[in-house]
Each structure stands twice: as structure tokens, then as C-alpha cells.
Amino acid sequence: MSARRTAIFLTLVVLGVTASVLSYATAAGSVGYLLGYAVVVGLAWRSAVRRRRPDRGPGILIAAAITLWMTGDLIEAVQYYFFTVPPVGPSDVCWLGGYPLLAVALIQMARRRAPGQLRGAVLDGATLTMAGAMLSWQFLISPLLGSGESLATSVVPALYPVADVVLLAGVLIIALSPGGRGRPTQFLLGGVTVYLAVDLGYNLLPYVVSYDLVARLGPLVLAGNGLLVAALLHPAGAELLRPGARLRTLHAARVLFLGCALMTAPTLAILRSDPGGTEAAALAATAACAAFILARFTTAVREQERSQAQLAYQAHHDPLTGLANRTVLHDRLGETGEPVAVLYLDLDGFKEVNDRLGHEAGDAVLQAVATRLSAAVRQTDLVSRLGGDEFVLLCPGATEADAIELAERVLSDVAEPVPYRGELLHVGVSIGIASRSDAADSAPVALLRSADSAMYDAKRLGRGHWVLAAA
Template sequence: MTAAKSWVFLVVASAVSGVTAAIYASVPGQILYFALYGVICALAWWAAFRLVPAQDRRPWLLIALAQTLWVTGDAIELAFLHFTGEVPPVGVSDAFWLSGYPLIALALTLMARRRAPGRLRGGVLDALTLSTVAALASWQFLIQPFIDEYGLSQSVIPALYPVGDLVLLAAVLFLTLSPGERGAPTRLLLAAVSTYLLVDLGYNLLPYLVDYSYVEKLGAGLLLGHALFVTAALHPRRAELTRPGMDMRTLHPARVVFLGLALLGTPALALRYAGFSGQEMATIVASAACAAFVLARFTGAVREQERIQAQLAYQARHDPLTGLANRTVLHEALEQAVEQIVENLPSGQPARPGDAGVAVLYLDLDGFKEINDVHGHDAGDAILRAVAGRLATAVQGAGLAARLGGDEFVLLCRNASRQDAVLLAERVLREIAEPVPFGEHRLGVGASVGIAVCGASGDSPAEVLRAADSAMYSAKRLGRGRWVAAGDAGPLMAA
């Protein structure tokens, strides 16, 4: 399913949830509620079995099971209301509703472990820090007041709902704060859990403020949370939640803010019982200042470490003289581009010469050794930097320019046909031939270019690069300043 279709589903589900909320207490409202709920559950199971690979399926099956248990609890409650005219404060429905919380939490935890194996310590500590403060607030404002009013025996089951919310909060924080890509599917899961938490919070607090006829409409809000989960399952980038990804080494400002609030939350909640006199307020202000200083120092140290790591990473993947990508980056980009082309080919058939694919241009400079011998290595370096700049400009936004070493360069172009590659080669030959100023001299070099297009000379990255290299040597033998394209039946050459 495309991303556009998944977003269309979310928009439609949101609109239906809004209509359901408006007529929630009526029979049409209940019919609409269960109809949308049934569609959501069906899509959750369908996505888990049909869209998700078998090795990544378990978390999505747990989410589908949780939503099915929740709708079963709703159906049982509706049956009680229909046959008895009232709903018991605690009943069988609670067992189905409460069982969904640990299943969702387990699914989110499995996702975090799958996409960041061995790199979870930071996310765990941050999640525990924020969840601890939330747990203290939940105890003070939700659980303890309920126990004081109704007694412990009548409060056990209702108190489990805030506990379930805390488990969900800890799990979603664990997922979002752990290393890995944080694209649309991750944000959808965060939005889904946030919706659940807001709805549950509304169930606990709004009865003290408004009539219960308004509170019961929050049930339609749960549909929105379910729809957000299903949208994440339908989204084509859902694999970011269950596949190992790159380590996110940057410290997001929001993370610092949340940790700061967590540091202040505990003393503020503790001082609630002592009151907020002048002395207590001074304590809070001093605590806030100390927390701000500590976080500022911590952030500065982390930023400096990030800068050093980014610099080292750049140096490991780029040529120090020209700034172009090095051999490692080229091979990674070529492998990804070739895999994408092969996946899109029908039944593994090779691409036809006129089809768009991945084109590789292998360049070797003509006359470079003479310039080094006559004018020295500084002149040679000036030539290499000038050529690198011209090559980077030639493929800007459409491909990759890399230096393999010495005077050898490679251009990689995606979605390029054989004709596109030939036109690029001719342009590159003209631009490289432009003289390079060096002191009082204007130095000139040429180039020999070999062209290979994925599908025309082999589908593997090594074969494509080897074909372009061989074509470049053919250009050298045939005379300098020309290109040769590797063809299915031998090289095709133009002067």
C-alpha cells in the first residue's frame, strides 16, 4: 500500500470518529462505532499477515490482538447494557480492556529491540526517568485520591488503568528515544499512544468538571488511536520500526527539555504536600536553576562529542583532497541503486538499453602525469580539486561523484538511460578540458570515460563497475578525450 492510501485511510477514520463522537450515545452512533472498529481490526490483522514479512510480524500481531480484545470488551459491555439495562462498575469487560495494555507495550518493546539491538541503554534510562515522574504524578492525582474515596478493595481494578497507561508510556518512550529512524510510522505510534493516554486521562478527570454525557464521547477518541496504529502498519515505511537502522547520534533539543522537566517534576510533586510557601518556592527556583546549569553543561559536552564524531565519520567516507565521496560510499550507493533497479525489473529480466536505470561513468584523466612531472604535485592537486568540483556540479542533485584514488573518478547517476549517460559523458569531457589556472600557468587535461548501465552489462554492482572500468581502458586505447559505452554485444564508441 502506498503512503498516500494510508493517509487517506487515516483521514477517513478520523472523520468517522468525529461523527461517532457527535452521536455516540445513540443507536446509529453505536453502529458506526463498531463498524469502524471492525474495519480497523480487520485491517490490523490483514496488514500483519499480508504486508509485513514473517520475521517482522510478531509486534504487529500483538497490536492486532490487543485491538481485538478491546473491541470484544466493548461488545461485552454493550451486551450487558442491552440485556440488563446497566453496566457493572467492574466486570468481564475489564479483563479484555486491561489485557490490551501489556500487549501493546510488548509490541513497542519488541520493535525497539529489533531496530536498535545492543544500543538501547540510553533509551531505557530516558524512558525510565520520564516514566518515574509520570508514575509519581499518577499516584498523587489519580490512584491515591480514588483509594481514599472508595477504599482499597474497590479501587484495585480502576487503579490498574493508570498503571496500564504508565506501561504504555514507558514502552512508547523506549521506542521513540532509542536509536533508529524516526519517520512517519514512528510518529504515528507516538501519536496513537498519546491519544490513548489523553482519553484515559479524560475519563479520570473530566467527570469532576463536566456532565458524564460528554465524558462518554471520549470512547470515539480511542478509535482515532486505533486508526493511527493501523495507519503505521499500512505505511510503506513501516519497516523502520522492526529493522535495524542507523544509530541516531544527535541530541534532540526536546530530549533535553523532557529530561529537565523530569528532574524538576519529582521535587515539585514532593513539595505539594508541604505547600508552596516562600521557602518552598525558593527551593523550586534553586532546583530549576541547578537543573538548567547541569543540562546546559551536559548538552555542551554531548554536542562537542557529536561534532567530533561527525567529523571523523565525514573523514572516513570522503576523499581528503577533493571532498568527494570515497570508494566505500560509492560501493554502498551503487549497491543500493542496483538493488532498487533489479527489484523493479519484471521477472528479473535485464533492462533494455533505452530503459532508465543506474549509469556509471568511470573517468581517468589524460595528461595528468605530465603535469605532475613538469609543474609538481601542487599543480596536480589543483587539477584534481578543479576536476572534482566540475564533476560534483555535473551530477548535482541527480547522482554521486566519487574519487577512487590517483586521477580516477566515478560518476553514479540514478534513473539514467544509456543516452542520458552519453550526454553526461560528452558534457564532462568538455568541462574537464577547460584550462585550470595555476599561478602564471593555465593547465589543461583531458579524460577518458567508460560508461556502463545496469542491466546492459550485468546486474551486480561489481559487474557494473568492472564494465565501466573496462570501457574506460577501451577509450584510452582508442585515443584520448573520448568515451566508450559497454554494450551487450561489445563496446560502442564515439569520438
């Protein structure tokens, strides 16, 4: 489904949910709600089964979860209009059954999106989930279990907050792990957030508003389902299972959430007691210690990130000129699936400068040449130093004529004298040019070898020439 059709689908879902909220508890409203639900379920199954077999698992689990939730609503509607709705019944089995299916789908997606990179996300997610579980137990589960009702009418309602905690764990692992953050992932996280918000509203809002208003939250579940299905239908939906880049930095919000989770248990413990001055002071001291620990933790992580970034830069750049090195050149050559030109450069007269004035003068020449080459190319081109006085220019999308024009410009730029300690140093350059007009014309290594060979032909012609490699 195209992005435009996905947007139309979500617009229809919003209109349908709005109509269901306004017509709640009417026969027409219930029929319209269930028909809209059936369409969403049908689209979910259609999207799931049309995927490649290795990618079907999470989509099938999501479709099954939505189907169970629709079945629960259908059973309750039949009981409401033709029988009596019991406090606990088969609808609860269907509703509760959807939560673990969706949680497993989220975990499967996370494993596909971040293979071998989930340890940090799992640990942080477990920390935040534990904090959520403690809050849920304190304010939702414990009051239900201690309500004095029968076993079924006290335990089954308490299972919904437990299911929410399971779902929270799944969505946190997705949110905290590497992977794309495009529209499909946003729809996925948004859909699960709607479920959690609706369940939280069912438990907390009856304390402040009438139950008739709270009951109208029910159709909002369809909005969450619509977001999940939109994530599956979106043309970029493959990002839900595609491995993402490794996270290189620790987001400040992550540290803040971990700090809040760390303070959850002592805060609840003091709230359950009769808080006085001593308890408040203890809580404040605990919060200060937690802040200091997190600040030290963040400092250590930032230092490690800087060290890793420096090592990564050194591994891919020439330390003298700052240009890309041979590794980067070969990687870019292999990735360039389009017409490309390669210019292989070797300086003329560089050895004489080095022998007469020493390596410092040679380094000054290399740095000056590197600056001039970087200024001569386009932003999409790559300038690399292979070592010694050899440089390579990689120009994706450049034609043979473009490469020749660039070579002429480079000959002129490099021939300009280099100031060094009151003296003007003169060097030239010999250039070999190789190009391909189609991505399949020549292997990357063969293209570089052709340019290298043409450069030696240019050397034999004398100082300051370029030679085009034979086709």
C-alpha cells in the same frame, strides 16, 4: 489497503465516533458503537494474519488488545440494559488486559525498528515514564487508594493509571528510538495518545464538568483503535517493523523533556509540603542547577556529534578535492539497480607538472579538475577520485550515447589551462567508457574493470582520447 482507502476508513471512524458521542447512552447509539467496533476489530485481525509469519506478532497483540477492549464494552452494555453495572466487574478485567498487550506490541516494534540502538531510547523513556509515574501516583493513584472504599473499588480503579504508565513507557520507546516517521508511525503514536488522553480525562475532568459529559469520552477510544488499525492497514505499514537509520543528533525537545522529568520529584515534594520562601528558593536553585547540567550535557553531545560527522565525512571523501572516495564509489555501484555508465579518467601530462613545479602545483591541478568534473555532470551523477590522478564518473540512468557526450565535454573542460602563480598549466585526460543497459548485464566490479581497461586503450592512442569498452 491503499492510502486513499485508509483515509476513507479513518473518515468513517471519525463519523462513527461523532455519532456515538452524540447518541451516547441510547440503545441505538450503543448498538451502532458496538457494530463499528466489531468492524474495526475484524480489520485489525485481517491485517495481522495477512502479514508474513515473522511480522505477525505485534499486529496480533494489537488486534487482541482491541478485542479485549471491545469485549469489555460489550459486557458493560449487556449489564447496563439487562442487569446492573457493578462498580468493579468482568469488564475491568478485559479493559485492563488490553494495556499490557499493546505495550508489548510497541516494545516488539521498537526492537525491530532499532536493533541494537535502543539503549538511549530506553533510558530516556524510563526517565520520562518515572516522571509520569510520580505524577500519576500523586494526583491519581494515591487519592484512589486512600478513598476509604472497599479493597476492590479502590485498587481496581487505581490500576488504570498504572496501566497508563505502562502504555506510556511503550509509546515513549517508539517515539524516542530510530525508525520511520511516516503515516503509519504517526497513526500508531496518535492512537496510543488518544487512549492516554481519554484515561486522563476520565480522572481529571469530573472535577470541572459533570460526569454525563465525561462519560461521553468513552466512544473516543474507538478513534484510538481506528488509528491503530489504520497504521496496520496503510500501504507503507511495513515501516512499523523496518529498521531505521541511526539517530545522529540530539533533538532539543528531548533535552527539554528530560529537564522537566528531572524537576518533577523536587517540585512534587515541595507541593506536598507547606511551601514557603525557603522551599521556593530551594526549588529555583534546583531548577537552575538542572538547567546548567543539561546545557553542559547538550554541549558535550553537540561536540561529539560534530566529531562523528567530521570522521564520517573523512571516511567517505578525498581530503584534497572533497570528492567521493573509492569506498563510496563501490557502494554506489552496488546499489545502482538500473542502466548505468562509468567513465574512468586518467590525466595526461600530470606527472610532468608535478615533477617540474612540485606537489603544490599538482594539487592545484587536481582541485581544478575536480571542480570542472563536478560542474560537467548531472546532480544524480557521482564524481570520485580513486587516488593519484585517476577519477571515475558514475552516471546512473545514462545511455551509451549520454556517456560519449559527457566524455567529449570532459575532454574539452579538462584541456582548459589551470592558472597557477602567474603560469598556465596544461593537462589532458584519457577516458575509458563502460556502460550497461540493464541492471543484470554486468557486475559492478566488472563494469569498473572494463572502463579501466578502455582507459588504457585510450592512453595508447595519445593525449585526449576516449575509448568505449567492448560489449
